[in-house]
Amino acid sequence: xxxxxxxxxxxxxxxxxxxxxxxxxxxxxxxxxxxxxxxxxxxxxxxxxxxxxxxxxxxxxxxxxxxxxxxxxxxxxxxxxxxxxxxxxxxxxxxxxxxxxxxxxxxxxxxxxxxxxxxxxxxxxxxxxxxxxxxxxxxxxxxxxx
Amino acid sequence: xxxxxxxxxxxxxxxxxxxxxxxxxxxxxxxxxxxxxxxxxxxxxxxxxxxxxxxxxxxxxxxxxxxxxxxxxxxxxxxxxxxxxxxxxxxxxxxxxxxxxxxxxxxxxxxxxxxxxxxxxxxxxxxxxxxxxxxxxxxxxxxxxx
DNA sequence: CCAATTACCTACTGTGTCAATAGGTTATAA
DNA sequence: TTATAACCTATTGACACAGTAGGTAATTGG
Numbered sequence: 420x421x422x423x424x425x426x427x428x429x430x431x432x433x434x435x436x437x438x439x440x441x442x443x444x445x446x447x448x449x450x451x452x453x454x455x456x457x458x459x460x461x462x463x464x465x466x467x468x469x470x471x472x473x474x475x476x477x478x479x480x481x482x483x484x485x486x487x488x489x490x491x492x493x494x495x496x497x498x499x500x501x502x503x504x505x506x507x508x509x510x511x512x513x514x515x516x517x518x519x520x521x522x523x524x525x526x527x528x529x530x531x532x533x534x535x536x537x538x539x540x541x542x543x544x545x546x547x548x549x550x551x552x553x554x555x556x557x558x559x560x561x562x563x564x565x
Numbered sequence: 566x567x568x569x570x571x572x573x574x575x576x577x578x579x580x581x582x583x584x585x586x587x588x589x590x591x592x593x594x595x596x597x598x599x600x601x602x603x604x605x606x607x608x609x610x611x612x613x614x615x616x617x618x619x620x621x622x623x624x625x626x627x628x629x630x631x632x633x634x635x636x637x638x639x640x641x642x643x644x645x646x647x648x649x650x651x652x653x654x655x656x657x658x659x660x661x662x663x664x665x666x667x668x669x670x671x672x673x674x675x676x677x678x679x680x681x682x683x684x685x686x687x688x689x690x691x692x693x694x695x696x697x698x699x700x701x702x703x704x705x706x707x708x709x710x711x
Numbered sequence: 712c713c714a715a716t717t718a719c720c721t722a723c724t725g726t727g728t729c730a731a732t733a734g735g736t737t738a739t740a741a
Numbered sequence: 742t743t744a745t746a747a748c749c750t751a752t753t754g755a756c757a758c759a760g761t762a763g764g765t766a767a768t769t770g771g
Contacts, residue, residue: 420566420652420653420654420655421653421654421676422728422729422730423729423730423731424729424730426654426672429672430672433671433672443746445745445746445747446746446747447745447746454666456730456731456732458731458732458733459730459731459732461747461748461749462730462731464747465747465748465749468747468748475746475747475748476738476739476746476747477737477738477739477745477746477747477748478737478738478739478740478745478746478747479738479739479740479741479743479744479745479746480739480740480741480745480746481738481739481740481745481746481747482746482747483747494675506566507566507567508566508567508572509566520600525579525695525696525697526572526575526576526579526695529640529690529695530567532686533683533686533687536682536683536686537679537682537683540678540679540682541679544675549671549672549675550671551671568757568758568759569758569759569760570758570759589717591716591717591718592717592718593716593717602759602760602761604760604761604762605759605760605761607718607719607720608759608760610718611718611719611720614718614719621717621718621719622717622718622767622768623716623717623718623719623766623767623768624716624717624718624766624767624768624769625714625715625716625717625767625768625769625770626716626717626768626769626770627716627717627718627767627768627769628717628718629718
């Protein structure tokens with residue numbers, strides 16, 4: 420299950436992209452528009468800044484802004500930054516201490532295949548794919564998807 | 566993440582299929598072979614019986630046995646029985662009280678698409694696909710997979 | 712027949728994560 | 742210089758996960 424940390428992070432990115440006016444956007448506005456507790460969003464947005472997804476400026480007139488073009492935000496990257504590895508089972512998540520049964524584990528191929536599927540899916544999606552008004556018009560690579 | 570409930574359930578099914586000798590197999594044996602706490606397995610196996618995946622017989626000479634051919638166990642069904650819906654977000658899991666934002670939620674299509682992907686994947690896999698020695702020899706439909 | 716074996720049942724526990732809340736401090740611009 | 746905003750630490754209640762503990766009921770091999 421994708422938790423609110425990942426989902427809210429994506430919504431923040433969308434909100435910033437759709438309300439881009441050249442100036443920084445205060446969290447208060449985002450929280451109000453998205454109907455999410457501002458206090459809770461603070462925690463999430465802090466991690467997004469630490470992870471290099473956003474820049475924040477303090478003080479009057481401050482707020483947050485995107486630091487990339489919407490086409491350069493990979494959804495999989497955002498989710499893994501906020502929630503840790505997408506891997507469906509622990510033995511695929513931390514490659515450091517592998518499961519001793521891995522060598523002849525009959526179920527491992529199942530999880531591996533699903534892991535690959537999931538990874539490929541979320542790493543093929545970009546923020547620009549989620550916007551109503553798509554990122555920079557005309558520059559979008561994959562335009563026609565269902 | 567798939568929890569131990571789902572993963573252990575699948576391993577129990579595999580163990581029963583691979584050690585099928587016509588008689589019921591006591592949980593003690595399964596637990597020993599799979600190196601899983603027998604006490605914990607009791608809980609899991611109880612739900613498997615309740616869910617119609619296994620039959621259990623008490624008393625001396627008792628134990629558990631499959632009640633279908635390995636080809637008739639759908640992995641997705643097993644996982645959803647043990648862990649609840651596969652849906653990646655709550656608003657797709659319980660259709661009873663839908664999210665009020667669903668109508669113009671920009672991220673919903675993303676989760677829907679992923680949900681479909683996940684569902685199709687796990688509902689296309691069967692217990693027989695996981696066995697070293699595939700189910701009933703000669704009757705297997707999909708034999709050559711990677 | 713009975714004692715060992717086996718499933719089956721209820722209850723409890725420790726650990727961790729999720730989703731927030733609370734209250735403060737620092738930075739900045741009008 | 743004050744209102745505004747980000748930034749920081751700590752705490753909370755609810756819940757799920759992964760077991761553990763101890764008992765009861767059913768069945769059969771000896």
